[in-house]
Amino acid sequence: MTDYASRLDRARAIAAAKGIDVLLVGTGAEFAYLTGSWVSSHERLTCLVIRPEAKPIIVAPSTDIESLQGVAAQLVGWSDGQDPYALALDGTHPTTVVVGSSLTADHVLRFQSTIRRQVEPSSLTSTDAPHVEYVLATEALAGLFSRKDPDEVAELRAAAVAIDAVHAEVPRLLQPGRTEADVAADLRELILREHKEVDFIIVGSGPNGANPHYDYGERELSAGDPVVVDIGGTLPSGYHSDCTRTYVVGADPSAAPADFQEAYAVLEEAQAAGRAAARPGATAQEIDRATRSVIESAGWGEYFTHRTGHGIGLSTHEEPFIMEGNELELAESMAFSIEPGIYVPGKWGMRLEDIVVTTESGYESLNQAPRGLR
Numbered sequence: 200m201t202d203y204a205s206r207l208d209r210a211r212a213i214a215a216a217k218g219i220d221v222l223l224v225g226t227g228a229e230f231a232y233l234t235g236s237w238v239s240s241h242e243r244l245t246c247l248v249i250r251p252e253a254k255p256i257i258v259a260p261s262t263d264i265e266s267l268q269g270v271a272a273q274l275v276g277w278s279d280g281q282d283p284y285a286l287a288l289d290g291t292h293p294t295t296v297v298v299g300s301s302l303t304a305d306h307v308l309r310f311q312s313t314i315r316r317q318v319e320p321s322s323l324t325s326t327d328a329p330h331v332e333y334v335l336a337t338e339a340l341a342g343l344f345s346r347k348d349p350d351e352v353a354e355l356r357a358a359a360v361a362i363d364a365v366h367a368e369v370p371r372l373l374q375p376g377r378t379e380a381d382v383a384a385d386l387r388e389l390i391l392r393e394h395k396e397v398d399f400i401i402v403g404s405g406p407n408g409a410n411p412h413y414d415y416g417e418r419e420l421s422a423g424d425p426v427v428v429d430i431g432g433t434l435p436s437g438y439h440s441d442c443t444r445t446y447v448v449g450a451d452p453s454a455a456p457a458d459f460q461e462a463y464a465v466l467e468e469a470q471a472a473g474r475a476a477a478r479p480g481a482t483a484q485e486i487d488r489a490t491r492s493v494i495e496s497a498g499w500g501e502y503f504t505h506r507t508g509h510g511i512g513l514s515t516h517e518e519p520f521i522m523e524g525n526e527l528e529l530a531e532s533m534a535f536s537i538e539p540g541i542y543v544p545g546k547w548g549m550r551l552e553d554i555v556v557t558t559e560s561g562y563e564s565l566n567q568a569p570r571g572l573r
Contacts, residue, residue, distance in 0.1 A: 220293030227301030394432030408548030
Protein backbone atom coordinates (compact mmCIF):
# COMPACT_ATOMS: atom_id res chain seq x y z
CA MET A 200 0.00 0.00 0.00
CA THR A 201 2.98 2.34 0.44
CA ASP A 202 3.49 2.16 -3.34
CA TYR A 203 -0.07 3.33 -3.95
CA ALA A 204 0.22 6.09 -1.35
CA SER A 205 3.37 7.27 -3.11
CA ARG A 206 1.59 7.32 -6.47
CA LEU A 207 -1.24 9.37 -5.00
CA ASP A 208 1.29 11.83 -3.57
CA ARG A 209 2.96 12.12 -6.97
CA ALA A 210 -0.43 12.74 -8.60
CA ARG A 211 -1.12 15.52 -6.10
CA ALA A 212 2.30 17.04 -6.81
CA ILE A 213 1.64 16.99 -10.56
CA ALA A 214 -1.74 18.63 -9.97
CA ALA A 215 -0.12 21.40 -7.94
CA ALA A 216 2.63 21.95 -10.51
CA LYS A 217 0.18 22.12 -13.43
CA GLY A 218 -2.45 24.24 -11.72
CA ILE A 219 -5.03 21.46 -11.71
CA ASP A 220 -7.88 22.01 -9.26
CA VAL A 221 -9.25 18.47 -9.14
CA LEU A 222 -8.66 15.04 -10.67
CA LEU A 223 -11.64 12.72 -11.09
CA VAL A 224 -10.66 9.10 -11.74
CA GLY A 225 -13.27 6.39 -12.30
CA THR A 226 -12.81 2.68 -11.76
CA GLY A 227 -10.55 0.76 -14.10
CA ALA A 228 -6.84 0.59 -14.81
CA GLU A 229 -6.06 4.19 -13.75
CA PHE A 230 -8.00 3.74 -10.49
CA ALA A 231 -6.21 0.43 -9.84
CA TYR A 232 -2.82 1.97 -10.56
CA LEU A 233 -3.41 4.70 -7.98
CA THR A 234 -5.24 2.67 -5.32
CA GLY A 235 -4.60 -1.04 -5.90
CA SER A 236 -8.35 -1.71 -6.23
CA TRP A 237 -10.24 -3.08 -9.23
CA VAL A 238 -13.60 -2.42 -7.57
CA SER A 239 -16.51 -1.94 -9.95
CA SER A 240 -19.82 -0.31 -9.01
CA HIS A 241 -21.40 -0.62 -12.47
CA GLU A 242 -23.59 2.42 -13.27
CA ARG A 243 -23.23 3.91 -9.78
CA LEU A 244 -20.42 6.40 -9.34
CA THR A 245 -17.19 5.32 -7.72
CA CYS A 246 -14.62 8.05 -8.12
CA LEU A 247 -11.16 8.83 -6.79
CA VAL A 248 -10.91 12.58 -6.16
CA ILE A 249 -7.45 14.16 -5.96
CA ARG A 250 -6.79 17.79 -5.08
CA PRO A 251 -3.37 19.42 -4.67
CA GLU A 252 -3.83 20.47 -1.04
CA ALA A 253 -6.12 17.79 0.41
CA LYS A 254 -6.05 14.11 1.21
CA PRO A 255 -7.47 12.05 -1.67
CA ILE A 256 -11.00 10.78 -1.21
CA ILE A 257 -12.97 7.98 -2.83
CA VAL A 258 -16.69 8.53 -3.26
CA ALA A 259 -18.36 5.14 -3.61
CA PRO A 260 -21.74 3.49 -3.06
CA SER A 261 -22.10 2.45 0.57
CA THR A 262 -22.53 -1.13 -0.64
CA ASP A 263 -18.93 -1.11 -1.95
CA ILE A 264 -17.16 0.78 0.82
CA GLU A 265 -16.13 -2.37 2.66
CA SER A 266 -14.15 -3.66 -0.34
CA LEU A 267 -12.13 -0.42 -0.38
CA GLN A 268 -10.89 -0.65 3.21
CA GLY A 269 -7.13 -0.16 3.39
CA VAL A 270 -6.89 2.14 0.37
CA ALA A 271 -4.76 5.24 1.06
CA ALA A 272 -7.68 7.65 0.71
CA GLN A 273 -10.59 8.90 2.77
CA LEU A 274 -13.72 6.87 1.97
CA VAL A 275 -17.02 8.68 1.47
CA GLY A 276 -20.03 6.43 1.05
CA TRP A 277 -23.28 7.44 -0.59
CA SER A 278 -26.70 5.87 -0.84
CA ASP A 279 -29.30 5.90 -3.60
CA GLY A 280 -31.06 9.26 -3.51
CA GLN A 281 -27.91 11.20 -2.57
CA ASP A 282 -25.88 13.26 -5.03
CA PRO A 283 -22.43 11.61 -5.28
CA TYR A 284 -21.19 14.28 -7.71
CA ALA A 285 -21.73 17.04 -5.17
CA LEU A 286 -20.03 14.87 -2.55
CA ALA A 287 -17.03 14.40 -4.83
CA LEU A 288 -16.68 18.11 -5.58
CA ASP A 289 -17.53 19.10 -1.99
CA GLY A 290 -18.52 22.67 -2.81
CA THR A 291 -15.35 23.48 -4.73
CA HIS A 292 -15.34 25.74 -7.77
CA PRO A 293 -12.73 24.17 -10.05
CA THR A 294 -11.64 25.80 -13.28
CA THR A 295 -9.22 23.05 -14.37
CA VAL A 296 -10.60 19.52 -14.10
CA VAL A 297 -8.76 16.34 -15.06
CA VAL A 298 -11.05 13.46 -16.02
CA GLY A 299 -10.05 9.80 -15.99
CA SER A 300 -10.42 7.95 -19.28
CA SER A 301 -12.81 5.36 -17.84
CA LEU A 302 -15.43 7.86 -16.66
CA THR A 303 -18.36 7.41 -19.01
CA ALA A 304 -20.40 10.22 -20.53
CA ASP A 305 -23.23 9.91 -17.98
CA HIS A 306 -20.79 10.63 -15.14
CA VAL A 307 -18.86 13.36 -16.95
CA LEU A 308 -22.05 15.23 -17.88
CA ARG A 309 -23.30 15.10 -14.30
CA PHE A 310 -19.97 16.43 -13.04
CA GLN A 311 -20.19 19.28 -15.55
CA SER A 312 -23.75 20.07 -14.47
CA THR A 313 -22.74 20.08 -10.80
CA ILE A 314 -19.84 22.45 -11.46
CA ARG A 315 -22.15 24.82 -13.36
CA ARG A 316 -24.66 24.82 -10.48
CA GLN A 317 -21.94 25.83 -8.05
CA VAL A 318 -21.53 29.19 -9.75
CA GLU A 319 -23.60 31.72 -7.76
CA PRO A 320 -26.04 33.37 -10.20
CA SER A 321 -26.44 36.39 -7.90
CA SER A 322 -22.80 37.36 -8.27
CA LEU A 323 -21.92 36.00 -11.71
CA THR A 324 -23.69 36.49 -14.99
CA SER A 325 -23.46 33.93 -17.77
CA THR A 326 -20.94 36.14 -19.58
CA ASP A 327 -18.46 36.45 -16.72
CA ALA A 328 -18.78 32.95 -15.30
CA PRO A 329 -15.37 31.30 -15.15
CA HIS A 330 -14.39 29.04 -18.01
CA VAL A 331 -13.81 25.44 -16.93
CA GLU A 332 -11.15 23.46 -18.79
CA TYR A 333 -11.42 19.68 -18.92
CA VAL A 334 -8.30 17.58 -19.57
CA LEU A 335 -7.91 13.83 -19.89
CA ALA A 336 -5.92 12.11 -17.16
CA THR A 337 -3.98 10.20 -19.80
CA GLU A 338 -2.58 13.57 -20.94
CA ALA A 339 -2.21 15.35 -17.62
CA LEU A 340 -0.68 12.35 -15.83
CA ALA A 341 1.09 10.79 -18.80
CA GLY A 342 4.47 10.93 -17.10
CA LEU A 343 3.11 9.19 -14.00
CA PHE A 344 1.15 6.42 -15.72
CA SER A 345 3.74 5.62 -18.37
CA ARG A 346 6.87 5.38 -16.20
CA LYS A 347 7.02 1.93 -14.65
CA ASP A 348 8.54 1.21 -11.25
CA PRO A 349 10.81 -1.86 -10.82
CA ASP A 350 7.95 -4.09 -9.67
CA GLU A 351 5.92 -3.16 -12.73
CA VAL A 352 8.83 -3.86 -15.06
CA ALA A 353 9.26 -7.23 -13.36
CA GLU A 354 5.60 -8.05 -14.03
CA LEU A 355 5.85 -6.97 -17.67
CA ARG A 356 9.01 -9.04 -18.04
CA ALA A 357 7.15 -12.05 -16.62
CA ALA A 358 4.29 -11.38 -19.02
CA ALA A 359 6.72 -11.31 -21.94
CA VAL A 360 8.26 -14.63 -20.87
CA ALA A 361 4.75 -16.10 -20.63
CA ILE A 362 3.68 -15.05 -24.13
CA ASP A 363 7.06 -16.03 -25.61
CA ALA A 364 6.41 -19.53 -24.27
CA VAL A 365 3.14 -19.61 -26.20
CA HIS A 366 4.79 -18.40 -29.40
CA ALA A 367 7.32 -21.22 -29.08
CA GLU A 368 4.44 -23.66 -29.63
CA VAL A 369 2.95 -21.93 -32.66
CA PRO A 370 4.98 -23.57 -35.47
CA ARG A 371 3.68 -27.04 -34.59
CA LEU A 372 0.08 -25.73 -34.61
CA LEU A 373 0.27 -24.33 -38.14
CA GLN A 374 -0.31 -27.46 -40.22
CA PRO A 375 -1.91 -27.68 -43.67
CA GLY A 376 -5.58 -28.63 -43.43
CA ARG A 377 -6.17 -27.04 -40.04
CA THR A 378 -8.33 -23.92 -39.79
CA GLU A 379 -7.52 -20.61 -38.16
CA ALA A 380 -10.18 -21.43 -35.56
CA ASP A 381 -8.46 -24.75 -34.79
CA VAL A 382 -5.21 -22.92 -34.12
CA ALA A 383 -6.96 -20.24 -32.04
CA ALA A 384 -8.56 -22.91 -29.82
CA ASP A 385 -5.13 -24.38 -29.09
CA LEU A 386 -3.69 -20.93 -28.45
CA ARG A 387 -6.44 -20.19 -25.93
CA GLU A 388 -5.42 -23.23 -23.89
CA LEU A 389 -1.74 -22.36 -24.12
CA ILE A 390 -2.29 -18.74 -23.07
CA LEU A 391 -4.30 -19.85 -20.04
CA ARG A 392 -1.46 -22.11 -18.95
CA GLU A 393 0.74 -19.03 -18.64
CA HIS A 394 -1.81 -16.30 -17.80
CA LYS A 395 -4.94 -15.72 -15.76
CA GLU A 396 -6.99 -14.51 -18.74
CA VAL A 397 -6.89 -14.44 -22.54
CA ASP A 398 -6.96 -10.88 -23.86
CA PHE A 399 -7.07 -11.52 -27.60
CA ILE A 400 -6.08 -13.99 -30.32
CA ILE A 401 -5.36 -13.12 -33.94
CA VAL A 402 -4.64 -15.90 -36.44
CA GLY A 403 -4.69 -14.20 -39.84
CA SER A 404 -3.66 -16.53 -42.67
CA GLY A 405 -3.09 -15.59 -46.30
CA PRO A 406 -5.28 -12.62 -47.33
CA ASN A 407 -6.86 -12.48 -43.86
CA GLY A 408 -3.50 -11.32 -42.50
CA ALA A 409 -3.91 -8.10 -44.46
CA ASN A 410 -6.51 -6.95 -41.90
CA PRO A 411 -4.52 -5.73 -38.85
CA HIS A 412 -7.49 -6.29 -36.50
CA TYR A 413 -8.72 -9.58 -37.90
CA ASP A 414 -9.23 -12.32 -35.30
CA TYR A 415 -9.72 -15.78 -36.84
CA GLY A 416 -12.18 -17.75 -38.92
CA GLU A 417 -12.71 -21.00 -40.78
CA ARG A 418 -10.10 -20.48 -43.49
CA GLU A 419 -8.06 -23.65 -44.00
CA LEU A 420 -4.28 -23.36 -43.89
CA SER A 421 -2.16 -24.38 -46.90
CA ALA A 422 1.57 -24.94 -47.15
CA GLY A 423 3.40 -21.67 -47.77
CA ASP A 424 0.63 -19.48 -46.32
CA PRO A 425 1.88 -16.47 -44.34
CA VAL A 426 0.12 -16.29 -40.95
CA VAL A 427 0.03 -13.31 -38.56
CA VAL A 428 -0.27 -14.49 -34.93
CA ASP A 429 -0.88 -11.69 -32.42
CA ILE A 430 -1.69 -12.88 -28.89
CA GLY A 431 -1.91 -11.46 -25.39
CA GLY A 432 -3.07 -12.30 -21.90
CA THR A 433 -3.35 -10.96 -18.36
CA LEU A 434 -1.26 -12.10 -15.41
CA PRO A 435 -2.80 -12.44 -11.92
CA SER A 436 -1.24 -9.05 -11.09
CA GLY A 437 -3.27 -7.39 -13.85
CA TYR A 438 -0.31 -6.69 -16.13
CA HIS A 439 -0.59 -7.64 -19.79
CA SER A 440 1.40 -9.41 -22.46
CA ASP A 441 1.24 -8.59 -26.17
CA CYS A 442 3.46 -10.05 -28.89
CA THR A 443 3.11 -10.59 -32.63
CA ARG A 444 5.08 -12.90 -34.88
CA THR A 445 4.51 -13.80 -38.51
CA TYR A 446 4.85 -17.43 -39.59
CA VAL A 447 4.76 -19.58 -42.72
CA VAL A 448 2.72 -22.78 -42.79
CA GLY A 449 4.85 -25.89 -43.29
CA ALA A 450 8.46 -26.81 -42.72
CA ASP A 451 9.96 -24.50 -45.34
CA PRO A 452 9.53 -20.71 -44.93
CA SER A 453 10.94 -20.22 -48.43
CA ALA A 454 7.68 -21.69 -49.77
CA ALA A 455 6.00 -18.35 -48.99
CA PRO A 456 5.36 -15.94 -51.90
CA ALA A 457 8.52 -14.19 -53.11
CA ASP A 458 7.13 -10.67 -52.63
CA PHE A 459 6.13 -11.59 -49.07
CA GLN A 460 9.67 -12.74 -48.29
CA GLU A 461 11.09 -9.56 -49.80
CA ALA A 462 8.75 -7.39 -47.70
CA TYR A 463 9.47 -9.37 -44.53
CA ALA A 464 13.18 -8.56 -44.77
CA VAL A 465 12.17 -4.89 -44.88
CA LEU A 466 9.87 -5.35 -41.90
CA GLU A 467 12.66 -6.86 -39.80
CA GLU A 468 14.90 -3.93 -40.67
CA ALA A 469 12.15 -1.44 -39.82
CA GLN A 470 11.40 -3.01 -36.45
CA ALA A 471 15.11 -3.07 -35.59
CA ALA A 472 15.30 0.64 -36.50
CA GLY A 473 12.39 1.35 -34.15
CA ARG A 474 14.05 -0.52 -31.30
CA ALA A 475 17.33 1.32 -31.90
CA ALA A 476 15.49 4.66 -31.70
CA ALA A 477 13.88 3.79 -28.34
CA ARG A 478 15.80 5.72 -25.73
CA PRO A 479 15.20 8.45 -23.13
CA GLY A 480 15.04 11.87 -24.74
CA ALA A 481 13.57 10.65 -28.02
CA THR A 482 9.96 11.52 -28.74
CA ALA A 483 7.28 8.95 -29.42
CA GLN A 484 6.88 10.20 -32.98
CA GLU A 485 10.60 9.79 -33.66
CA ILE A 486 10.29 6.03 -33.13
CA ASP A 487 7.32 5.93 -35.50
CA ARG A 488 9.34 7.84 -38.07
CA ALA A 489 12.28 5.44 -37.68
CA THR A 490 10.20 2.39 -38.58
CA ARG A 491 8.10 4.12 -41.20
CA SER A 492 11.05 5.60 -43.09
CA VAL A 493 12.56 2.14 -43.67
CA ILE A 494 9.27 0.77 -45.01
CA GLU A 495 8.61 3.85 -47.17
CA SER A 496 12.13 3.83 -48.60
CA ALA A 497 11.63 0.23 -49.71
CA GLY A 498 8.40 1.14 -51.51
CA TRP A 499 5.93 -0.44 -49.09
CA GLY A 500 4.87 2.75 -47.29
CA GLU A 501 1.23 2.75 -48.42
CA TYR A 502 0.80 -0.69 -46.83
CA PHE A 503 1.88 0.37 -43.32
CA THR A 504 -1.50 1.57 -42.13
CA HIS A 505 -1.27 2.00 -38.33
CA ARG A 506 0.87 3.57 -35.61
CA THR A 507 4.12 1.89 -34.62
CA GLY A 508 3.10 1.08 -31.05
CA HIS A 509 1.40 1.73 -27.75
CA GLY A 510 2.20 1.74 -24.05
CA ILE A 511 1.31 -1.27 -21.92
CA GLY A 512 0.82 -2.01 -18.23
CA LEU A 513 -2.45 -2.44 -16.38
CA SER A 514 -4.02 -1.51 -19.73
CA THR A 515 -3.09 -3.22 -22.96
CA HIS A 516 -3.13 0.15 -24.75
CA GLU A 517 -2.00 3.29 -22.93
CA GLU A 518 0.52 6.12 -23.22
CA PRO A 519 3.04 6.45 -24.73
CA PHE A 520 1.37 6.01 -28.11
CA ILE A 521 4.15 5.61 -30.67
CA MET A 522 2.80 7.62 -33.56
CA GLU A 523 3.26 10.72 -35.65
CA GLY A 524 2.13 13.84 -33.80
CA ASN A 525 2.91 12.52 -30.32
CA GLU A 526 5.73 14.75 -29.09
CA LEU A 527 5.84 13.09 -25.66
CA GLU A 528 9.49 12.81 -24.68
CA LEU A 529 10.39 9.32 -23.57
CA ALA A 530 11.90 8.84 -20.13
CA GLU A 531 13.62 5.93 -18.48
CA SER A 532 11.35 2.98 -17.54
CA MET A 533 8.58 3.59 -20.07
CA ALA A 534 7.11 0.39 -21.55
CA PHE A 535 5.60 0.18 -25.02
CA SER A 536 5.31 -1.95 -28.13
CA ILE A 537 7.20 -1.55 -31.39
CA GLU A 538 5.08 -3.27 -34.03
CA PRO A 539 5.35 -2.10 -37.63
CA GLY A 540 3.39 -4.02 -40.23
CA ILE A 541 2.90 -4.35 -43.97
CA TYR A 542 -0.55 -5.32 -45.29
CA VAL A 543 -1.32 -5.95 -48.96
CA PRO A 544 -5.10 -6.33 -49.42
CA GLY A 545 -6.18 -9.60 -50.99
CA LYS A 546 -2.73 -11.17 -50.66
CA TRP A 547 -1.07 -11.29 -47.24
CA GLY A 548 -0.05 -9.29 -44.18
CA MET A 549 2.78 -9.24 -41.66
CA ARG A 550 3.53 -7.67 -38.28
CA LEU A 551 6.48 -7.93 -35.89
CA GLU A 552 5.93 -6.79 -32.30
CA ASP A 553 8.04 -6.62 -29.17
CA ILE A 554 7.41 -4.92 -25.83
CA VAL A 555 10.40 -2.79 -24.86
CA VAL A 556 11.29 -0.76 -21.77
CA THR A 557 13.53 2.28 -21.99
CA THR A 558 16.68 2.08 -19.88
CA GLU A 559 19.11 4.79 -18.79
CA SER A 560 20.83 4.81 -22.18
CA GLY A 561 18.62 2.79 -24.52
CA TYR A 562 16.09 -0.02 -24.31
CA GLU A 563 15.51 -3.58 -23.17
CA SER A 564 13.37 -5.87 -25.30
CA LEU A 565 11.20 -7.90 -22.97
CA ASN A 566 10.15 -10.33 -25.71
CA GLN A 567 12.81 -12.76 -26.85
CA ALA A 568 10.89 -14.97 -29.27
CA PRO A 569 12.75 -15.35 -32.59
CA ARG A 570 11.89 -12.60 -35.06
CA GLY A 571 12.79 -14.41 -38.27
CA LEU A 572 10.27 -16.34 -40.35
CA ARG A 573 9.48 -19.77 -38.92
